[in-house]
Amino acid sequence: MPRWTFLLLAGLLLGAAALAGCGAGGMDGPTPTPLPGTLLDPPKEVSDFTLTDHTGQPFRLSDLRGKVALLFFGYTNCPNVCPTTLGDFKRVKALLGQDAARVAFVFVSVDGERDTPDQLAIYVRAFDPDFIGLMGDDATIRTIARDYGVFYQRVSYEGAAGYLVDHTASTFGVDQDGRLRLVFSYGTDPAAIVARVRALF
Numbered sequence: 506m507p508r509w510t511f512l513l514l515a516g517l518l519l520g521a522a523a524l525a526g527c528g529a530g531g532m533d534g535p536t537p538t539p540l541p542g543t544l545l546d547p548p549k550e551v552s553d554f555t556l557t558d559h560t561g562q563p564f565r566l567s568d569l570r571g572k573v574a575l576l577f578f579g580y581t582n583c584p585n586v587c588p589t590t591l592g593d594f595k596r597v598k599a600l601l602g603q604d605a606a607r608v609a610f611v612f613v614s615v616d617g618e619r620d621t622p623d624q625l626a627i628y629v630r631a632f633d634p635d636f637i638g639l640m641g642d643d644a645t646i647r648t649i650a651r652d653y654g655v656f657y658q659r660v661s662y663e664g665a666a667g668y669l670v671d672h673t674a675s676t677f678g679v680d681q682d683g684r685l686r687l688v689f690s691y692g693t694d695p696a697a698i699v700a701r702v703r704a705l706f
Contacts, residue, residue, distance in 0.1 A: 541689070541697040548684035551652045556613070556645065559625035559638035567683060573705050574609040574679040575698070578655045578672055580616035581628040586674045586691060587612075591632040596695040598633060601702070608702060614640040615650070615657040615672050653677050653685065680705050 551566075558564035566574070575594065579587035591612065598605045612629050614620035617640050620628075625638030641649075650657065650673075657672035678687025678701065687701055 540700050541693045542678075542701050543688040544701070545686050545688070548680060548682075548686045551679070551683065551685050552649075553683065554645070554649050556639040556641040556649075557622060559622050559629055559640075561622040564637070564639055566679070569609045569611075569679070570683055571681050572607055572609045573681060573702050574611055575702070576611045576613060576653070576677045576679060577675075578613045578615050578650060578653070578657065579674075580614050580670050580672070581620050581624055582616065583670070583672075586672075590674070590676065590691065591629070591636070593693075593695050593698075594636065595632050597698050597702075598635075600695055600699045604703065604706070607706060610636045612636060612638045613646070613649070614638065615646055615655075616659075616670055617642055617646060678702060678705070 553565055553567045555563055555565045575597070577587070577590050577594070579590065581587070591610075594610045598608070598610065601608060610633065612625070614625060620638075620640050622638075622640065625640055629636040629638040640646075649655075655673040655675075657670055660669050660671055662669045674691035676689040676691075676693070676698070677685060678689070680686045686705060689698055689701075
């Protein structure tokens with residue numbers, strides 16, 4: 506092999522090694538911190554359901570097709586977790602800006618005995634007029650809750666409320682096709698929820 510050919514090949518190999526080193530150097534940098542919340546991949550298929558909304562009208566999960574829906578299971582007499590979560594929903598909506606029109610915020614009552622449509626209307630509208638409150642009989646709610654892995658149980662309580670309800674405090678993200686895609690633990694930073702939700706658009 507002529508000397509000039511050998512030098513040319515050596516230069517090309519060194520150049521390739523340098524480029525590969527640049528790529529590897531990027532990999533040696535800090536690993537991005539994963540966003541809070543669980544992303545289900547593949548998504549979980551969940552059944553459509555029909556409940557009564559806070560205006561007294563039938564409401565189906567499939568009515569939200571084309572939007573991302575954030576669902577929370579709670580009750581209006583909840584002393585802390587539920588109002589805190591709906592307050593976080595309000596912050597999520599504000600952070601979404603114009604994208605908020607692509608997201609539905611849904612509060613599903615696990616206390617059908619006390620949470621009438623009128624009660625739900627007062628409750629959810631206190632946080633945002635666009636929030637959706639849903640209620641139904643206990644058998645229907647329990648069937649839906651099982652689909653999402655939600656637990657709830659009435660517990661005795663000496664107080665004006667009469668009783669409390671222990672319940673799962675997670676928020677569930679359903680994608681535009683009606684599939685469960687996201688699960689957020691109680692207290693997840695609203696900004697992190699926004700980032701996860703926007704990734705589904």
